[in-house]
Amino acid sequence: MLALQNLSLARGGKILFEGASVRIHPGWRVGLVGANGTGKSSLFALLAGALTPEKGDVSLPPGWVLAQVAQETPTLDDPALDFVLTGDAELIQLEAEMRAAEMDGEGERIAALHVRYGDIGGYSARARAAEVLAGLGFSSADGARPVAEFSGGWRARLNLARALFCRSDLLLLDEPTNHLDLDAILWLEDWLENIAATLIVVSHDREFLDAVAGHILAIENKRLLLYGGGYSTYEKTRADRLAVEQAAYAAQQRQIAHLTRYIERFRAKASKARQAQSRLKALARMEVIAAAHVDSPFNFSFATPAQLPDPLLTLARAATGYRGVETLSGLEMRIASGSRIGLIGRNGAGKSTLVKLLAGELPLFCGERAAARTLVTGYFAQHQLEQLRPDESPLQHLLRQEPETPEQLLRDYLGGFDFRGDMATMPTASFSGGEKSRLALALLIRRQPNLLLLDEPTNHLDLEMREALCLALQDYGGGVVLVSHDRHLLATVTDELWLVADGRARPFDGDLEDYANWLAARRGAQKSAQLEGKKFARRQLRAKSAAARQEILQKRRPLLKELENLEAQLTTLAAESRALETSLADPALYAPKADRQRHEVLARRQKEIQEMQEAAECRWLEIQETLENLPPPAMSEATTGWD
Numbered sequence: 001m002l003a004l005q006n007l008s009l010a011r012g013g014k015i016l017f018e019g020a021s022v023r024i025h026p027g028w029r030v031g032l033v034g035a036n037g038t039g040k041s042s043l044f045a046l047l048a049g050a051l052t053p054e055k056g057d058v059s060l061p062p063g064w065v066l067a068q069v070a071q072e073t074p075t076l077d078d079p080a081l082d083f084v085l086t087g088d089a090e091l092i093q094l095e096a097e098m099r100a101a102e103m104d105g106e107g108e109r110i111a112a113l114h115v116r117y118g119d120i121g122g123y124s125a126r127a128r129a130a131e132v133l134a135g136l137g138f139s140s141a142d143g144a145r146p147v148a149e150f151s152g153g154w155r156a157r158l159n160l161a162r163a164l165f166c167r168s169d170l171l172l173l174d175e176p177t178n179h180l181d182l183d184a185i186l187w188l189e190d191w192l193e194n195i196a197a198t199l200i201v202v203s204h205d206r207e208f209l210d211a212v213a214g215h216i217l218a219i220e221n222k223r224l225l226l227y228g229g230g231y232s233t234y235e236k237t238r239a240d241r242l243a244v245e246q247a248a249y250a251a252q253q254r255q256i257a258h259l260t261r262y263i264e265r266f267r268a269k270a271s272k273a274r275q276a277q278s279r280l281k282a283l284a285r286m287e288v289i290a291a292a293h294v295d296s297p298f299n300f301s302f303a304t305p306a307q308l309p310d311p312l313l314t315l316a317r318a319a320t321g322y323r324g325v326e327t328l329s330g331l332e333m334r335i336a337s338g339s340r341i342g343l344i345g346r347n348g349a350g351k352s353t354l355v356k357l358l359a360g361e362l363p364l365f366c367g368e369r370a371a372a373r374t375l376v377t378g379y380f381a382q383h384q385l386e387q388l389r390p391d392e393s394p395l396q397h398l399l400r401q402e403p404e405t406p407e408q409l410l411r412d413y414l415g416g417f418d419f420r421g422d423m424a425t426m427p428t429a430s431f432s433g434g435e436k437s438r439l440a441l442a443l444l445i446r447r448q449p450n451l452l453l454l455d456e457p458t459n460h461l462d463l464e465m466r467e468a469l470c471l472a473l474q475d476y477g478g479g480v481v482l483v484s485h486d487r488h489l490l491a492t493v494t495d496e497l498w499l500v501a502d503g504r505a506r507p508f509d510g511d512l513e514d515y516a517n518w519l520a521a522r523r524g525a526q527k528s529a530q531l532e533g534k535k536f537a538r539r540q541l542r543a544k545s546a547a548a549r550q551e552i553l554q555k556r557r558p559l560l561k562e563l564e565n566l567e568a569q570l571t572t573l574a575a576e577s578r579a580l581e582t583s584l585a586d587p588a589l590y591a592p593k594a595d596r597q598r599h600e601v602l603a604r605r606q607k608e609i610q611e612m613q614e615a616a617e618c619r620w621l622e623i624q625e626t627l628e629n630l631p632p633p634a635m636s637e638a639t640t641g642w643d
Helices: 040-047 080-085 089-104 107-119 122-135 152-165 182-193 206-212 231-244 246-269 274-293 351-359 382-387 394-401 407-415 421-425 433-446 463-474 487-493 512-584 596-629
Strands: 002-011 014-024 029-033 055-059 066-068 170-174 198-202 215-220 223-228 313-322 325-335 340-344 366-371 377-380 451-455 479-483 496-501 504-508
Touching: 002 040, 014 055, 014 215, 014 223, 029 040, 029 206, 029 231, 040 170, 040 198, 080 122, 080 152, 089 107, 089 122, 107 122, 122 152, 122 182, 152 170, 152 182, 182 206, 182 512, 198 206, 206 231, 206 487, 215 231, 223 231, 274 487, 313 351, 325 351, 325 504, 340 351, 340 487, 351 377, 351 451, 351 479, 377 433, 382 433, 394 407, 394 421, 394 433, 407 421, 407 433, 433 463, 463 487, 479 487, 487 512, 496 512, 512 596
Parallel strands: 029 198, 029 215, 066 170, 170 198, 340 479, 340 496, 377 451, 451 479
Antiparallel strands: 002 014, 002 055, 215 223, 313 325, 313 366, 496 504
């Protein structure tokens, strides 16, 4: 088993672990949680051998293969599929040894290598690597594209694919869902459920942790605490423990009472639509787990918008796209004050495109976009982080936005986002992605928008901040359009789902569970169509290549037979040559009264054998060269691509 015993570790003068111990059994799936800066990444570095503890021991079973996602992807000309295959080091080594053995003609070694290659699934490796790429959102054509052509986010997916493909004993995943959309996350959950490796995963996606983790390893007060069950079970267990502490009890009850009142208000106006009922269940679940977050460092809310016109924004017969190319059309949407719309759809379907159109950042190709006169839009997208000034502090950003507001009020506001003390006056250049996301949200919320357009707002945010955002959005009075792969956020914030697919956006009749089923059915239909296409292509390929293959085989067979005969002949000649050498080395053959005629016969025969050996070896080399220049017979279809 994996064991950490009496572990102590400090980084940058800060003690992360002190006397921490835990044991993880083979095959366990463990979610690693803890506030930012508590040592999750350092624990991974310890397990990988990149760090050494000040005290204590880290022990893994001997021979365990460890896999984790690389932080950087080299700029390679290698095809993406080949890059994923390199995740299995033994597979690549065996292929190199097989090529070398075939060049050297080592028959027994070739056979042994092929047996091992089959044992590790080498003949289906390309198909498995293609399956991983497809599951993470890559197209069939992407497998042949050079790694260097992909953007940063897609390279991160390639690194994840490479780690997943590795036949590891211990798999370490640090925020694997950060660059994935919902359908890729659902695929990843299924993939991880079926692996044999021990899994330790860091994630801020509670639904993902519930789906993949059977244990939760929490970093609390410089200790490692292991809980049985998924993340929801951990929250309830932690809430029970905090409730024992009298200081936290009153805060728990206030938070629970607040959510209870909100749920009752929502219940009174909720329709019987499945999505509305699903949200009621999600809100009730929040009420149960609220007690686990009373010690959260985040405490903020949305101010009531000054004006709430109805509707806020409408689209009629609208179409948009990029550089004159239409990607969405026939858009009909009415966003009222109080609308809670979640956009769902596969990666690249156009969710972000629709949000940009709503925000006025993309032009209309046709149709109408009508905004209320008093519309104030709060648009959050990943490029918002790039608009932060690296030389300015959070306080300076706010002062530039509100020069007349007293500084203490702005400091109090920033404190709700955990920018306290020196953090409030520190330049943002040194901030992490999560800290920049928090600041961008703080600046956006402060503008008192009456329409929030949120495109993946939880990327880089930890679990506590995500929960605080969920709570803040419950009381927000304006309209919300949300794109997120965080199912908990979608379930607790949105009243209706819109599906973006096939160049259209339409209301989706169902909840997130129905959407997962829709994705599965669509993948199944696409896979069936692809299989039919591949079968047809294979039949054509077989018909075209059969004659060529037979022609090659007809040329190779006599050469291989002759090669076999030559090798047998050389073996016989070598044996006779050794016997002659023994006879000619006999001292009696050279005695004064020895038989001179016998000596001459033996010497003459030795010369004949040498000439026969030279002739056979020359012919053997000629045949080998001819065989090397002939094209090989067609490879097995199981090893030739994305099938």
